[in-house]
Amino acid sequence: MIAPRVAALAAVAAFLAACQTVPGGGRSQLLLVDDDLLAREAGAAFAQLPRARDDAQLARVRAVARKVVAAARTCPVYGDPDLPPPERWEVVLIDDPTPNAFAMPGGRIGVHRGMLPLLPTEGDLATVLSHEVAHVACRHGAERVSHSLVAALGAVAVDQAMADKPSARRQEVLAAYGAVATLGVLLPYSRGHEEEADRIGLAYMAHAGYDPAAAVAFWRRFAASKQQGGAPEFLSTHPSDATRIRNLEAMLPEARAIRDRATPQRASTPPTGASR
Numbered sequence: 001m002i003a004p005r006v007a008a009l010a011a012v013a014a015f016l017a018a019c020q021t022v023p024g025g026g027r028s029q030l031l032l033v034d035d036d037l038l039a040r041e042a043g044a045a046f047a048q049l050p051r052a053r054d055d056a057q058l059a060r061v062r063a064v065a066r067k068v069v070a071a072a073r074t075c076p077v078y079g080d081p082d083l084p085p086p087e088r089w090e091v092v093l094i095d096d097p098t099p100n101a102f103a104m105p106g107g108r109i110g111v112h113r114g115m116l117p118l119l120p121t122e123g124d125l126a127t128v129l130s131h132e133v134a135h136v137a138c139r140h141g142a143e144r145v146s147h148s149l150v151a152a153l154g155a156v157a158v159d160q161a162m163a164d165k166p167s168a169r170r171q172e173v174l175a176a177y178g179a180v181a182t183l184g185v186l187l188p189y190s191r192g193h194e195e196e197a198d199r200i201g202l203a204y205m206a207h208a209g210y211d212p213a214a215a216v217a218f219w220r221r222f223a224a225s226k227q228q229g230g231a232p233e234f235l236s237t238h239p240s241d242a243t244r245i246r247n248l249e250a251m252l253p254e255a256r257a258i259r260d261r262a263t264p265q266r267a268s269t270p271p272t273g274a275s276r
Contacts (some may be wrong), residue, residue, distance in 0.1 A: 023080050023137055023200065042104050052093040052113040061111050062091045064125045071208035072133045076258065078203045080137040083107075099225075103132035105141060118222060123205075123214030130201035130208070130215075138200065140193040191239050198248055202255045207262045212255035216248050 021028055069086040073079055084107035097114040104110075109129065111119075119125045135141070198215075206212045223241035239247070 020139070023078050027196075036105075040106075042108070043106060046090075046104060046108050046110070049092070049110060050095040052095040054093060054113070054116075057113075057116055058091075058093050060122075061093065061109075061125065061129075064122055065089060065091045065109050065129050067208040068126055068129045068133055068204055071262075072130070072137055072204045075203050075207040076261070078134075078137075078200045079207075083133075083137060099222075101128050101132055103129070103136045105136055105139075109133075118218075118225060121214065123210050124218045126205040126208060126210040127201070127215040127218045130205040131197050132201075134197040134199075134201035134204060135193065138193070138196055140197065144190065144193070194239055194244070195247060198244060199251055202248065202251050203258050206255040206259035209259065209262065212252055212259065216245060216252070219245050219248060 066086040066089075069083065069089055071079075073081050073083050073085065089107040089109060091109045092111075093116075094110045094112045096112040098112055099115045099118055101111045101115050102109070109132065111128075115128070119128065202212050202215055205215065219241065223245070226241075
């Protein structure tokens with residue numbers, strides 16, 4: 001009995017050592033993998049994505065990305081100085097008609113060409129890029145991988161505990177465990193990540209000098225552009241459009257205060273280097 005107890009104590013110690021805190025929010029998060037590993041794994045896939053040829057739009061995206069990343073590194077309370085500096089981020093247009101954008105650990109940003117018609121202003125573009133960079137600053141990718149690992153380990157433990165039960169009973173219990181883990185842990189955490197990226201991203205765009213109200217206008221327009229009748233919110237990895245807009249509206253006073261405090265600093269700060 002000693003060995004299992006020692007293993008359990010070691011596992012608890014590993015979990016405690018893996019706990020970190022999200023920038024600004026004070027929320028503790030479990031990280032069993034690091035961003036360097038994710039960056040290495042994702043780098044090759046990023047390099048294979050088809051590039052869209054539009055020099056004017058690419059220059060526009062890179063200019064806003066440069067401002068957003070600089071703000072994400074220096075934003076009071078929510079900033080992460082460990083993010084790569086703006087000149088080290090690779091910013092590209094992806095030849096894909098779906099409306100999407102993403103940022104990756106290691107300093108990579110991709111914007112699908114299908115997203116560009118929804119981003120007519122710099123404020124719209126700053127809304128999307130700030131949200132995606134906030135995901136990176138919060139280590140959401142590593143956190144989601146860590147939660148999936150924990151859920152997988154839990155399934156193994158449940159299966160072992162049911163080893164002496166009939167196969168049909170084991171399958172029922174594992175199915176119930178999977179439903180509880182997904183609906184009770186994994187999906188809510190994903191929705192929490194989206195709300196966290198909205199809040200911190202709003203701070204980043206405000207610190208970069210953009211009007212945070214542009215985020216509310218963008219998400220209203222984005223919601224109107226989507227087809228009606230999606231999955232219920234509790235079955236989704238994202239909050240509903242109405243929930244997101246309501247939350248953003250509540251965040252506006254803090255974001256405006258961040259923008260107002262940053263105005264004198266921006267006036268006296270020289271521009272940073274260009275993104276690739």
